[in-house]
Amino acid sequence: MAELAGAPVPGLTRLWTHDPTTxxxxxxxxxxxxxxQGVVYLGEDDAGNRVAVKVVNIDLSDPRTRSQFVKEIAAxxxxxxxCTAQVLFAEVNxxxxxxVSEFIEGPTLHRHVRERGPVTGNALHRLAVGTATALAAIHGSGVVHCDLKPDNVVLGKDGPRVIDFGIARALGVTETASSRVMGTTAYMAPERFRNDAVGPPCDVFAWAATIAFAAGGSPPFGSDSLFAVMHRVLHDPPELPALPPVLDELIRECLAxxxxxxxxxxxxxxxxxxxxATVTAPLPRESLLEVGNDTAGAPTPNHPLPQPAPTAPQPRPTSPHAPARPTVPLQGPPTPPAHLTAVEPRVGAGPGGAWRRIRGEALDAWGISTAIFLGSAGAAAGYVASSAIGPAAAAGAVAFVVVYLVRLLVAAAVGGGPDRG
Structure with missing residues (x-):
């Protein structure tokens, strides 16, 4: 690797003993x-042009497998x-x-986050735009990536680039996670675990998980054991880092x-x-991809994105030292505050109050209970004195009537009893 001394390549390591040299x-x-899927090498032709060469783990001796491989690579x-690394050539014979694909110089997104921390501000927005542009271009050609993840996003000098698209599909890698690499599981859509059809929605899910990793440093469904991650992907909501509101909403929709x-x-x-506001009107696909490509590669400073203005004015807290401003009611009497009990006029106020007080006290449960109690006491006293039920009952009835009438007369003279509730 002496020839690379003047141009270090992120992540490049020496060839192993049994690696091919050409x-x-x-x-x-x-x-x-x-x-x-295989090993990716840095290759170079006689003119010094660099490429990425992926030697794949696949047996193409079966004609059907070879035909499928050729078809997917051609697509x-x-x-x-x-925002993609172009596929240049494939050897199948x-x-x-x-x-062989275009070599993009720069670290992968996974390496960048591990070494430098999460992506923030405008850099995160450009990353989201660039990778979404790549997916739109890939899907527009009838190709499904099948393995989008931070390791397959390279942060080039002219913006992020998505690599390895179509290769997973060409290799027939459409089965469940039990036969996949552990690191990929966290970016696989729920339908992959159910062995449902693989299509563009799988890539959209992986895109959202990849952007969430970029913003927070971890996948939204964790990265521990395979089955724990599978369970969260299938059943649990994602755990997302702090994101601008628009991006947060979009990522949650994509992780449905x-x-x-x-x-x-x-x-x-x-x-x-x-x-x-880069796009304010419908655009044809080619123009949309051009705008996305230009936006992703724009050398704008890395500062936080502006937060959208609230749709409704927020109430301002009143300072405890500031005098309250008087408010004029539009109509009718002022309404008492919700936390205060409304005070009603007393029942006995005004002309005819004595009669209203007597009528109110006649039906008062506390007064009736008191009279019954004292009447019972009178009946008990009469029974003790005479040992006969008749005189005792008469004494109790007299006591009840006397107490009841006396209470009504007192109420009429001095007003009703205290409030109870």
Whole structure:
């Protein structure tokens, strides 16, 4: 790797003992990464042009498998070059198949976040726009990425680029997570775990999980055990970092459990571009991709995005030292505050108050109870004195009537009893 001394490449390591040194007309200079699909090498041709060479783990001896591989790679080569690393060539006839794509110099998003921390402000917005632009271009060519994740986003000098699109599909990697790399599970949509059809909504889900990782440093459904992550993806809401309101709402929609509830990639891109008023009217797909590509690569400063103004005025707290401003009612008497009990006029006020007081006290439960109690006491006293039920009952009735009438007369003279409630 002496020839790379003047131009260090992030993540490049030396070739292993059993690694190939060439792939067709390309010299292999070192390893860029490795995973379940194969090993990615940095390659260089005789003119010094650098490429990424992915030597894939696949047996193409079966004609059907080879035909599917060729078909998917051909579709990937037709993807418009907006925020993507173009697929240049694929070798399917040799003993070791490989795919050659454009080499984008820069760290992967995963490496950047691990080494420098989360992406914030306008840089996060440009990242979201760039990756959404790439997805819109990929889906517009009839290709599904199938493996979008932070390791497949490279932060190039001219903006973020999505790599490895179409290769997972070409390799037939459409099964559930039980046969996938652990690191990918956190970015897989729920339908992947149910063995449902793989389509563009899977990529939209992975896009949202990737942006959430970029903003917070961890996937929205965790990164611990495979089955714990699967359970959260299938059943739990995402755990998102602090995001601008528009982006937060969009990511939550893209992480919907039902693929039918997720917006498509073009809609995601339009909403992102409308956030900064880049797009204010419908645009044809090609123009939309151009605007997204330019926005993602714009060298704008990294400062926080402006927060949208609240839709309704917020109430201001009243200072405890400031005098309250009087308010004039529009009509009718003033209404008492909700936390105070409204005071009603006394029942006995005004002319005829004595009669109203007598009528009110006649039906008062406390007065009736008191009279019954004293009448019972009189009956008990009469029974003790005479040992006969008749005289005792008469004494009790007399006591009840006397007490009841005396209470009514007193109420008429001095007013009703105290409030009880």
């Amino acid at each position: 792939a067709g007309r390309y010299r292999l200079l070192g390893r860029l990464g490795a995973g379940g 990937a080569r037709r993807v418009a070059p907006f 040799g003993e070791q198949p490989y795919v 459990k039902d693929p039918a509830d997720r917006p498509d990639a073009e809609r995601v891109l339009v909403r992102l571009l409308r956030q900064d």
